[in-house]
Amino acid sequence: MAMTNPLQFIQQVRSEVAKVVWPTRREVFLTTVMVFIMATLTAIFFALVDLLIRTGLTGVLGFFG
Structure with missing residues (x-):
């Protein structure tokens, strides 16, 4: 790896x-709003x-239990 002059490095940066x-x-505002909307939709879905x-499992366990 070649060493560069610190001044040259700062200029390149x-x-x-x-x-x-x-x-x-x-x-930024629209992206933030979209993130909140997608997070809300995902939370509702899950x-x-x-x-x-839970309802299906309760029904199956109630039927056989």
Whole structure:
């Protein structure tokens, strides 16, 4: 691995950071809202699946128990 001059390294880092495209406030807001919506939908889905499995298992155990 080649050693680079610290000054040259800092210049390279600054040039790479200048290439970064930061998201706008609107993009961050919309992405955050979408994450919350998807998390809520996922939680509802798994709650319903859990309820269905619990009801089915209770019914089977009640029938044979």
